[in-house]
Amino acid sequence: MRVVILAKTKHIPERRCVSCGQRFPKGDLIRVVRAPQGSVSVDLTGKSAGRGAYICGNADCWQAALTKGKLDRSLAVTLSAEDRDQILKIYPEIIAGSTVASQ
Secondary structure (H helix, E strand, O other): OOOOOOOOOOOOEEEEEEEOOOOEEHHHOOEEEEEOOOOEEEEEOOOOEEEEEEOOOOOHHHHHHHHHHHHHHHHHHOOOOOHHHHHHHHHHHHHHHHOOOOO
């Protein structure tokens, strides 16, 4: 009898972009989090406490997530104009330093 030992493959968690709906490896997406206190911010570590939503690196997805209310629905919060501006201002910096490829 022959015994075959299979190498274990590491599970890579996937998440869905709130805007386009495509699945990506979790590390390729950018997380926006609503903290328990209600503040909304970009979570670069992916480990901040609170309700999170993921957005891919596509600029159109960021625009749609912020202007069409997709991010609001995912986070179960109404984003203020100040929150939207802050997130949109951070977006180019995140993409410039990220490995996320624009689609």
